[in-house]
Amino acid sequence: MVNVLITNLPYLLRGAVMTLWLALAVVTLGTLLGTGLGILATGRSRIVRAAITVYIFVLRGIPVLVVMFLGYYAFPALGFRVNAYVAVGVAQIVYVGAFTAEIVRSAILSVHPGQIAAAKSLGMRRGAILREVILPQATCIAIPPLLNNALTAVKQTAYASVVGAWELTYAAREIVERTLASFQIFLGVMAIYFAICYPLSLLARWYEKRLVVSH
Amino acid sequence: MSEYLAQTAVLLASLWPKLVAGFVLTVEIAAAAAPLALVFGLVLLAPRMDARAFVSGPTVAFIELMRNTPLLVQIYLIYFGLPVLGFYPSEFTCGVAGIALQHGAFLVETYRGAIESVSTRQWDAARAIGMGRFTAFRHVILPQALMKILGPLGNQLIVLAKDTSLVSAIGVMELTMTGKLAIERSAASAEVFVAIALFYLAMTTAIGGAVRLLEYRVAERT
DSSP states (O other): OTHHHHHHHHHHHHHHHHHHHHHHHHHHHHHHHHHHHHHHTTSSOHHHHHHHHHHHHHHHTSOHHHHHHHHHHHHHHTTOOOOHHHHHHHHHHHHHHHHHHHHHHHHHHTSOHHHHHHHHHTTOOHHHIIIIIIHHHHHHHHHHHHHHHHHHHHHHGGGHHHHTOOSHHHHHHHHHHHHOOHHHHHHHHHHHHHHHHHHHHHHHHHHHHHHHHHO | OHHHHHHHHHHHHHHHHHHHHHHHHHHHHHHHHHHHHHHHHHHHHHHHHOSSHHHHHHHHHHHHHHHTSOHHHHHHHHHHHGGGGTOOOOHHHHHHHHHHHHHHHHHHHHHHHHHHHSOHHHHHHHHHTTOOHHHHIIIIIHHHHHHHHHHHHHHHHHHHHHHGGGGGGGTOOSHHHHHHHHHHHSSOOTHHHHHHHHHHHHHHHHHHHHHHHHHHHHHHHO
């Protein structure tokens, strides 16, 4: 019963490594993009604010799989010949960026306005207020939702297999097609995903509790 | 430019009946999975909050497994795994079951959070002014929990509506699959997915609006 899983484990683990690389790229770049946009979304320019609001609204309202298909077919249509990883990766970064931007924006807005008034009355300039007063407090608030966001992003990398990028889930389907051992293989794959995702879950929950205690 | 727009319009017009059919199936999947997930979450609530470890332990293990693995793999496990056991449910059933199982596992934590967030002092106060247990729950605890739960519940339903797109991976001809086949089998191109994205956006915006309306109603009544 378990033999099939053991003989195919090296192949699955290679898929898991690919999943980890994809997840690392998507989470890092998506969070960076979203943080930048989230900060800009609280700025003074009305046009920039409106543009980012539309970006967040649209991306959050459609499935990530559709965004991936859009990336996969739009790149060649626009004349760029990219491999499946780039197409799927860029789509996921843009998607994760929208969720991150919303988290960062609301974290910044949740900092008490009295803090900003106090900083202004001390004679601090805009840049300094953002850096020294707003961002440190907003970071504390944003960390738990950002970790949950990263968790969702890691799980979403599995959907890349539907579009045609080889990673853990793709590898699992190949093995199942060959061996027909669907139960063992998919349960094994679930265990691998769980090993990656559960620590992230625990970290997010630990941070949430700490935040509640400190308030 | 205008020529391009005209071509795209013709293309989308020719695909329109298929897209609408796909969208209807997407709505059907969501409409079948959402009530199942809501009820499944409720079913898990009692064993999840049970004081005995041999009841709550396995429940927590199941919930965590569902929450920390991709929905796609769960759907694959059901769709490719059940035939091994001698069951042959349809693609539609497998997809709906997968979505309901994962979202039920997320919803039970939402329910728990809302119930636990209503302070026990509210209970004590309601009982102290002479309310019976049922009256206290009906008029004090439930309205407050309901107010707190509607927002997260709405968000979960929006995620559920978007997750129906994963059922395309096991060959159900819903909206996403319709777009993929249109590109593979005809002259359609990436623009189809822009139209599909708008369909999904309309659906999620409608759910979001409905939940906000409900929140407003509940707030008005209490």
